[in-house]
Amino acid sequence: xxxxxxxxxxxxxxxxxxxxxxxxxxxxxxxxxxxxxxxxxxxxxxxxxxxxxxxxxxxxxxxxxxxxxxxxxxxxxxxxxxxxxxxxxxxxxxxxxxxxxxxxxxxxxxxxxxxxxxxxxxxxxxxxxxxxxxxxxxxxxxxxxxxxxxxxxxxxxxxxxxxxxxxxxxxxxxxxxxxxxxxxxxxxxxxxxxxxxxxxxxxxxxxxxxxxxxxxxxxxxxxxxxxxxxxxxxxxxxxxxxxxxxxxxxxxxxxxxxxxxxxxxxxxxxxxxxxxxxxxxxxxxxxxxxxxxxxxxxxxxxxxxxxxxxxxxxxxxxxxxxxxxxxxxxxxxxxx
Amino acid sequence: xxxxxxxxxxxxxxxxxxxxxxxxxxxxxxxxxxxxxxxxxxxxxxxxxxxxxxxxxxxxxxxxxxxxxxxxxxxxxxxxxxxxxxxxxxxxxxxxxxxxxxxxxxxxxxxxxxxxxxxxxxxxxxxxxxxxxxxxxxxxxxxxxxxxxxxxxxxxxxxxxxxxxxxxxxxxxxxxxxxxxxxxxxxxxxxxxxxxxxxxxxxxxxxxxxxxxxxxxxxxxxxxxxxxxxxxxxxxxxxxxxxxxxxxxxxxxxxxxxxxxxxxxxxxxxxxxxxxxxxxxxxxxxxxxxxxxxxxxxxxxxx
Numbered sequence: 001x002x003x004x005x006x007x008x009x010x011x012x013x014x015x016x017x018x019x020x021x022x023x024x025x026x027x028x029x030x031x032x033x034x035x036x037x038x039x040x041x042x043x044x045x046x047x048x049x050x051x052x053x054x055x056x057x058x059x060x061x062x063x064x065x066x067x068x069x070x071x072x073x074x075x076x077x078x079x080x081x082x083x084x085x086x087x088x089x090x091x092x093x094x095x096x097x098x099x100x101x102x103x104x105x106x107x108x109x110x111x112x113x114x115x116x117x118x119x120x121x122x123x124x125x126x127x128x129x130x131x132x133x134x135x136x137x138x139x140x141x142x143x144x145x146x147x148x149x150x151x152x153x154x155x156x157x158x159x160x161x162x163x164x165x166x167x168x169x170x171x172x173x174x175x176x177x178x179x180x181x182x183x184x185x186x187x188x189x190x191x192x193x194x195x196x197x198x199x200x201x202x203x204x205x206x207x208x209x210x211x212x213x214x215x216x217x218x219x220x221x222x223x224x225x226x227x228x229x230x231x232x233x234x235x236x237x238x239x240x241x242x243x244x245x246x247x248x249x250x251x252x253x254x255x256x257x258x259x260x261x262x263x264x265x266x267x268x269x270x271x272x273x274x275x276x277x278x279x280x281x282x283x284x285x286x287x288x289x290x291x292x293x294x295x296x297x298x299x300x301x302x303x304x305x306x307x308x309x310x311x312x313x314x315x316x317x318x319x320x321x322x323x324x325x326x327x328x329x330x331x332x333x334x335x336x
Numbered sequence: 337x338x339x340x341x342x343x344x345x346x347x348x349x350x351x352x353x354x355x356x357x358x359x360x361x362x363x364x365x366x367x368x369x370x371x372x373x374x375x376x377x378x379x380x381x382x383x384x385x386x387x388x389x390x391x392x393x394x395x396x397x398x399x400x401x402x403x404x405x406x407x408x409x410x411x412x413x414x415x416x417x418x419x420x421x422x423x424x425x426x427x428x429x430x431x432x433x434x435x436x437x438x439x440x441x442x443x444x445x446x447x448x449x450x451x452x453x454x455x456x457x458x459x460x461x462x463x464x465x466x467x468x469x470x471x472x473x474x475x476x477x478x479x480x481x482x483x484x485x486x487x488x489x490x491x492x493x494x495x496x497x498x499x500x501x502x503x504x505x506x507x508x509x510x511x512x513x514x515x516x517x518x519x520x521x522x523x524x525x526x527x528x529x530x531x532x533x534x535x536x537x538x539x540x541x542x543x544x545x546x547x548x549x550x551x552x553x554x555x556x557x558x559x560x561x562x563x564x565x566x567x568x569x570x571x572x573x574x575x576x577x578x579x580x581x582x583x584x585x586x587x588x589x590x591x592x593x594x595x596x597x598x599x600x601x602x603x604x605x606x607x608x609x610x611x612x613x614x615x616x617x618x619x620x621x622x623x624x625x626x627x628x629x630x631x632x633x634x635x636x637x638x639x
Contacts, residue, residue, distance in 0.1 A: 070498045132531065135538035139406070157538050240527035240540075243501065254496045257489040257631055260381040 060261060064268045067255050071268050075276070077247040081164055081233040086226045088169025089176050096177025097184055098206070111177065118174035124235055127167040131160060131239045161245055164236030172225055179221045183214035216291045223284035227277050234269075248272055365637045366590040367580060369600040370630040371395075371547075371567040373437050373506075377492050378634045384575040385637065389583040391568030393608070393615050395599050396444065398560035399514070400544040402537040408471040409542075409559060415461050415473055416543070417561040419517045424564075428513060433565055436492045436506035442565045460519025476520055476542060483523045483541040484511045485532055489629055493547045510564060511545035529629075530597065533558075549599045552609040569600055574637060584618040592619070593633035596626030 030038065054061075092114075099111030118126065138156025142148055158166065187210050195205040234249035241250050248269050256265025368375075369392065379385050399416055401409045423429045429442040462477035476482045486507060488496040494505040503524060515522045525541040532544055535557025547567070550560040571587065573580050580586045594600040602608040604624050606617040627633040 067498070132536070132538075136536065139538070157540065238528055240525065240531060242526065243496075243503075243524060251498070254488050255498050257629070258491055258495045258498070260378060260383065260491075260631060260634075262631060262635055 059264050059267065063259070063261055064264045067252075067265065068268050068272070070255060071248055071251045071265070072272055074246055074248040074251040075272070077161075077245050078230060078233050078249075078276070081161060081168070081236060081247060082226065082230045084165035085168030085172060085229050085233070086222075088165065089172035089225070089229075090222070092169060092173025093176035093180045096173060097180035100177065100181050101184060115174045115177055118171050123167065123171045123232060124238065126171055127164060127235060127239060130167045131158065131163040134158065134163075160236060160239040160241060163239060164233065168229055168232060168236075172229055176222060176225055179225070180214070180218055183218035184210060186217045187213045216295070219291060220284070220288055223280070223287075227280055230276055230280070231273055363574075364591065364639055365593040365625060365633070366573070366577075367587060368572045368593040368630070368633045368637045369569055369604065370572060370595065370633065371600075372570045373441075373492060373567055374490070374630045374634070375570055375572045376437070378572070378631065383634070383638060385572050385634065386575050386577075387570045388573050388577075388580050389571060391570050392583070392618070393603060394444065394566045394568050394613075395549040396563035396566055396610065396613070397547045398550045398563050399510075400532075400546075400548050400554070401542070401559040402535055402539075403557055403559055404536055405472055405542070406539055407475055409473075411465075411469070411471050412473040412476065412542070413559045413561065415465075415518065416514055419461070419514050420561045420564050422517070423510075423513065429510070429564060432506055432509050432513075436509070441567060444563065444566045460517060462519035472542060476518070479520070481521045481523050482515050482518065482543060483525055484515070485525045485527050485537075485541045485544045486511070486546055487526060487529055487532070489631075490547070506565075507545045507547055511543070514543075514545070533597070550610060551599065551602070552611055555611065569603065572634065572637065587622065588620040589623065591623045591625060593625045593627060593636055595630045595633060596628065598630070601626060 096111045096115055099107040100115070102108055102111075135157040138153040141156075142150055142153040191209055191213065192205060195209045200208070233247055237247065237250035237253065241247075246254070252265040252269035253262075256262040367388075372387070372391065375385070375387055379387070399420065401413050401416075403409075420429075424442060430440045433439070433441045461473075465473055465477045467474050467478050486494045486503060488494045488503055488505075490505075492505055493507045494503060496502075497504050512522055527537075527540070531537075532546065533548065533554055535554075544558075545564075547565075548554065548558075548560075550563065554560075571580065571583060580590075592604060594604060599608055599610075601624065603615065603617065604619060604622045608615055608617075625633070625636075627636065
């Protein structure tokens, strides 16, 4: 808490900046109003402005509301593809991170190539390669080597959803391997050395000691990647779709083309993706808070810790910050 | 480098110049070239556009089959070609065209009108097919199902009725009728257009009924039946446009929107090549803007 100069007997609540000026007077006057309410008001104003522009653009909102149930029917396929992709990505990211940290030249080389290629080429190109080039390889393989059973080379021809999950998993796994590597390196060196001193094998050390601690650093950026992946599932529709399994973007595209209302259809899809993202972000926040419990200074009976999202640094996620109440004298603060 | 005043004015001027080049001063497109069916559908949906002048060209549209299919497709091509000719002769195609487009587009620029009244043959093709022949037709008859590709992003050729979950459209009706006359059911696949016209379908589907023009490049990778209908390509402009009247002169150098990789794109580039047809490329030096589909181009026209 800074020692501020309060002039002539005026008392300021802690945390308000010193000095005069319009913003500071506003902050003073509204100091009694809770922070969250003020943020909510800002959001309402933003939405009001957006609503005004929306109205000016002349969109057929009645049509949008009419078609949203149909478009929302694609939700389960979007989530299914995104879940499949993120699970694959997590597995690949873990292997990639361990490979990047390894002294084994094969592991290091292979994972280095993997991250370089899949981060270096566009996702849509990768999806088309998996969907179109793999079957060609299969066909030519069975032509050159006829003793391979055709069922095996037939497996190279993937359904568009499967190709999509595979492509998303490979692409995001490459990006996430850097996240996992940073997470593993964030665990103190002493932990690994202590594990080795106790006679643990590499696998035991990783699985029981290092990774559980790395998990806390890995979760926020991974959640971020999952949110991005939910939007990238739209690219899968460019490979081709089946009537039964159309996800949000494809449904909005077809409905828009049917009625010649492309813009309204895409807006409906955008709103749905936004809601999906908001719901997931909420759950991610809860997970982060849960994982942070071991890292927060123990709160005393009169102390209320206010949860503040860590905004600085490399976005490394939630940080618990204690905000002591104004009338709590310093002697009562616990040690440490 | 001079006073602060001078530098900030320079910076502002630079920024404004950048913005001005981006803005382009008003309309993005002067015209769109597309099929008369798409154009009419757009106008009927209430958009402020109009068709100007005579059609630029007629394109024959055939049913396509992959040359690189692992089972030999040629007997299937022959069977479907026969069916298409029957459908012309007995008036089925004329009826479907009138239903979806309002006019009979099955008459080519040089052909006679289809007959009306000769009854369809009662026997489906599959009843007389040797199922042990091991080619694509035999496999289809054996499975009782033909896989047909369609892109439901092109009303009125093909669209998705979201309340029933069924496809509807002229191409859908034609494909269903072909399957009926073969004696099999239809399973629909929805590949993207680029995947479709490049050939190399990898046996994912058997037949394409998608208003595909039988250009020379496509004939190298696909077999085509004789045309099942023809679409005139027309020029669409905004309803209040008065600048475009004579198509051979008023469009030269103008910004024209087309669906990328479609015949209209090739026409404007003067590379359109369909064996058996000649074209009069009357638009010179068009500033071609390509879009993923015709309806996206039409949308940009309205701005």
